[in-house]
Amino acid sequence: MAKYFEKTDKWVVTFKYPLEPLEPPRELRGKPEINPDLCIGCGACAEACPPNAITKEIDYREGYAKIKIFYGRCIYCGRCWEVCPEGAIVLTNIFEMATPSKDDLIYEVNLELHTCSRCGRYTEFTERQVHRAYTLLTGIPRERRKELLDRMFLCRDCRRQVFSHDALRNRRTDKYGRASQTPF
Amino acid sequence: MGGRPRPRFRSVWVFHVDASACNGCDIEVLDVLTPFYDVERFGVKLVPTPRQADALLVSGSVNRQAVIGLKRVYEAMPPKPRIVAAVGACAIAGGIFYDSLAVYGGVDKIIPVHIYIPGCPPRPEAILFGLGQLLGLVNKKIEPRILYPGRRVLDRKYGVLFNERLYKDLRYYLTRYVGYYDRDYILDDLLEIINSSRTVEELREKIMDKASRLKDPRLREVYSIAGGYIVEKIREETGAV
Numbered sequence: 400m401a402k403y404f405e406k407t408d409k410w411v412v413t414f415k416y417p418l419e420p421l422e423p424p425r426e427l428r429g430k431p432e433i434n435p436d437l438c439i440g441c442g443a444c445a446e447a448c449p450p451n452a453i454t455k456e457i458d459y460r461e462g463y464a465k466i467k468i469f470y471g472r473c474i475y476c477g478r479c480w481e482v483c484p485e486g487a488i489v490l491t492n493i494f495e496m497a498t499p500s501k502d503d504l505i506y507e508v509n510l511e512l513h514t515c516s517r518c519g520r521y522t523e524f525t526e527r528q529v530h531r532a533y534t535l536l537t538g539i540p541r542e543r544r545k546e547l548l549d550r551m552f553l554c555r556d557c558r559r560q561v562f563s564h565d566a567l568r569n570r571r572t573d574k575y576g577r578a579s580q581t582p583f
Numbered sequence: 584m585g586g587r588p589r590p591r592f593r594s595v596w597v598f599h600v601d602a603s604a605c606n607g608c609d610i611e612v613l614d615v616l617t618p619f620y621d622v623e624r625f626g627v628k629l630v631p632t633p634r635q636a637d638a639l640l641v642s643g644s645v646n647r648q649a650v651i652g653l654k655r656v657y658e659a660m661p662p663k664p665r666i667v668a669a670v671g672a673c674a675i676a677g678g679i680f681y682d683s684l685a686v687y688g689g690v691d692k693i694i695p696v697h698i699y700i701p702g703c704p705p706r707p708e709a710i711l712f713g714l715g716q717l718l719g720l721v722n723k724k725i726e727p728r729i730l731y732p733g734r735r736v737l738d739r740k741y742g743v744l745f746n747e748r749l750y751k752d753l754r755y756y757l758t759r760y761v762g763y764y765d766r767d768y769i770l771d772d773l774l775e776i777i778n779s780s781r782t783v784e785e786l787r788e789k790i791m792d793k794a795s796r797l798k799d800p801r802l803r804e805v806y807s808i809a810g811g812y813i814v815e816k817i818r819e820e821t822g823a824v
């Protein structure tokens with residue numbers, strides 16, 4: 400009997416947890432976090448998120464794209480992690496998120512919108528997206544690259560105008576001044 | 584919304600309400616009662632009727648049927664502490680069902696909630712953490728974060744062979760093969776090898792050498808496949824320009 404009691408404290412399995420810190424496993428899918436240095440504000444994560452825990456809002460007045468995570472609705476599926484083209488969003492293994500107030504469950508990254516180089520209005524994409532598009536152009540043939548660079552810094556409306564303007568200027572006419580072919 | 588609960592309760596008797604949960608959360612609530620997690624060591628006890636309960640553990644997204652029961656349970660509780668804990672993403676804001684016609688989406692739309700425990704389902708440890716906060720054993724660790732990083736994105740450094748476009752190609756290729764979790768560290772490893780080599784042949788040798796030294800046959804396979812892919816891509820790129 401004495402032997403039995405000696406052994407019992409080895410058999411205690413109960414967690415000490417809230418009284419002692421606990422190191423969760425590395426692979427645990429916990430709180431998703433955006434690395435603010437890497438995110439470009441593309442909104443792919445907001446598209447992929449099944450319960451729309453991540454939303455993307457564009458604030459044209461202040462000039463910010465807001466990527467907002469509301470942890471209260473997140474189901475920790477990791478689809479944002481899978482689709483993020485920059486590797487900016489990662490599911491950490493933090494699970495200690497219980498809180499008495501819902502406002503604590505918000506993580507927001509505000510990224511500056513690009514301004515059109517022709518009309519000066521805010522575009523619907525961010526400065527960082529333009530920067531990333533620029534870095535993606537390395538290794539592309541020069542003529543093609545120039546063509547792309549001309550339009551890269553314009554907003555959607557200006558791009559359309561510049562394109563039709565160029566097309567009209569370059570159209571080919573026959574000797575009576577009629578458009579002989581489609582201009583492009 | 585109700586105020587914060589008193590910091591310390593001697594023992595909280597809880598009644599568990601399933602307000603149209605998918606049973607994931609309910610099983611985790613039962614899990615914290617097992618000897619392994621043993622929430623009864625804090626005096627938290629599951630009671631069979633709301634008339635004896637100090638606290639409600641509500642899980643689920645509260646559909647139109649469940650709201651009737653939930654209100655009756657709340658009214659049947661003794662008027663004094665009437666603590667409500669919302670367990671799971673559904674109970675906090677509707678979770679995965681948030682835009683369904685059938686649900687109210689959130690317990691706090693019906694009754695005041697004192698503690699929110701996120702997770703789908705929350706781990707038993709997360710429920711213990713939430714209950715620990717109710718009892719005043721631990722403090723909350725999360726706070727809202729609103730960031731305004733500058734306008735420059737961090738650029739990755741590439742060696743002579745590589746550029747951003749090839750990096751993205753390799754990344755998507757790896758995602759298809761190994762999924763997002765393993766992708767990240769394999770990609771870091773491969774990027775290091777690529778950046779340290781100056782010619783395609785050298786790169787090819789280095790990757791094959793690395794692959795042959797790996798113990799896990801699956802990893803060996805992935806390294807050799809991805810290595811072959813990236814060597815081909817770099818050849819294409821340098822040939823085209």
Ligand code: SF4
Pocket residue numbers: 431447448449450451452453468472473474475476477478479480
């Ligand atoms: S883990 Fe899933 S639910 Fe959570 S933010 Fe990412 S995509 Fe949305």
Ligand code: SF4
Pocket residue numbers: 433437438439440441442443444445466482483484485486487488
């Ligand atoms: S997908 Fe990635 S880069 Fe795009 S907005 Fe989300 S976190 Fe930022």
Ligand code: SF4
Pocket residue numbers: 603604605606607608609642643644670671672673674678679702703704705
């Ligand atoms: S939070 Fe997840 S596990 Fe819990 S009831 Fe909702 S869907 Fe089920």
